[in-house]
Amino acid sequence: MFPELTKGHSYEECKGTADWLLAQTDVRPTIGIVCGSGLGGLADMLKDQVAFNYKDIPNFPQSTVHGHAGRLVFGTLKGRPCVCMQGRFHLYEGYTIQKITFPMRIFKLLGVETVILTNAAGGLNEDLKVGDVMIIKDHINIPGYGGFNPLVGPNDDRFGLRFPCMSDAYDRELRQLAMNVAQELGYEDFMKEGVYCVLGGPSFETIAECRMLFRLGADAVGMSTAPEVIVARHCGMRVFALSLITNQAVMDYDSQEKANHEEVLQTGKQRAEQLERLVSTMVTRIEHNNNYA
Ligand SMILES: O=P(O)(O)O[C@H]1O[C@H](CO)[C@@H](O)[C@H]1O
Numbered sequence: 052m053f054p055e056l057t058k059g060h061s062y063e064e065c066k067g068t069a070d071w072l073l074a075q076t077d078v079r080p081t082i083g084i085v086c087g088s089g090l091g092g093l094a095d096m097l098k099d100q101v102a103f104n105y106k107d108i109p110n111f112p113q114s115t116v117h118g119h120a121g122r123l124v125f126g127t128l129k130g131r132p133c134v135c136m137q138g139r140f141h142l143y144e145g146y147t148i149q150k151i152t153f154p155m156r157i158f159k160l161l162g163v164e165t166v167i168l169t170n171a172a173g174g175l176n177e178d179l180k181v182g183d184v185m186i187i188k189d190h191i192n193i194p195g196y197g198g199f200n201p202l203v204g205p206n207d208d209r210f211g212l213r214f215p216c217m218s219d220a221y222d223r224e225l226r227q228l229a230m231n232v233a234q235e236l237g238y239e240d241f242m243k244e245g246v247y248c249v250l251g252g253p254s255f256e257t258i259a260e261c262r263m264l265f266r267l268g269a270d271a272v273g274m275s276t277a278p279e280v281i282v283a284r285h286c287g288m289r290v291f292a293l294s295l296i297t298n299q300a301v302m303d304y305d306s307q308e309k310a311n312h313e314e315v316l317q318t319g320k321q322r323a324e325q326l327e328r329l330v331s332t333m334v335t336r337i338e339h340n341n342n343y344a
């Protein structure tokens with residue numbers, strides 16, 4: 052493949068970044084949160100914040116996408132120590148796949164046990180409406196078929212196995228917890244479950260591509276999350292992920308709809324408060340050492 056692109060940061064470089072962060076905050080996070088496009092408000096829920104701009108953190112890439120603030124925020128969420136990425140990285144920004152997933156290894160070295168990822172996605176399955184929240188039960192990693200897997204390159208056993216299992220990537224108990232919390236909050240009407248498909252972007256899909264992805268078994272499509280999940284699972288963190296359905300993928304040649312990033316951000320704003328309540332309530336039920344209350 053492309054040897055110079057497949058190196059990523061060494062264990063020692065990752066440790067250097069994690070130690071740099073730990074030296075500047077007393078927060079010892081056990082939960083890491085990644086905010087999707089337009090969903091950065093989740094980070095604002097943290098109390099007693101210590102925040103870093105990505106540009107100031109050794110080895111961190113920069114956020115270049117509107118709706119991704121580019122800050123790493125430490126703090127407590129209802130008393131639980133958390134770290135939150137207010138903005139993630141995508142392949143289409145021009146970073147290597149190792150670089151966009153580097154923060155997952157930093158989470159691990161900070162002591163994070165559970166990762167909660169959010170994203171904005173287009174709905175392929177017509178059962179998904181704009182504003183629905185889709186708990187991700189599985190993914191289809193299309194860039195992976197072309198060799199764009201974040202674990203390509205030498206494996207460091209200190210992070211994980213050469214050939215990690217992915218059939219249990221999206222934690223079953225955390226998915227059940229999300230459903231239970233959604234019911235308690237009265238959100239069951241817009242909570243769904245499905246399969247997320249990642250593409251490289253940045254162009255949105257053609258109609259033929261949307262039809263193909265749905266036939267392949269995908270319910271929603273986006274440009275993130277799956278690479279982060281692969282790296283998080285490789286190093287043994289538990290994963291919960293959800294997609295906010297911000298737009299319906301265009302599946303019909305008669306449709307006048309056009310996918311656009313403004314609509315994505317706008318839908319994020321409309322559901323922000325409920326998503327924040329869902330995630331913060333889940334966080335209070337996730338016990339240390341990966342047990343569930
Ligand atoms: O996946 P997140 O970061 O939420 O963003 C999604 O929204 C953007 C397109 O509007 C793309 O970056 C897509 O991946």
Ligand SMILES: Nc1nc2[nH]cnc2c(=O)[nH]1
Pocket residue numbers: 171172173174250252254255256272273274297298299300310315
């Ligand atoms: N690829 C892709 N990413 C998205 N992010 C939000 N909506 C979409 C979409 O329709 N397609």
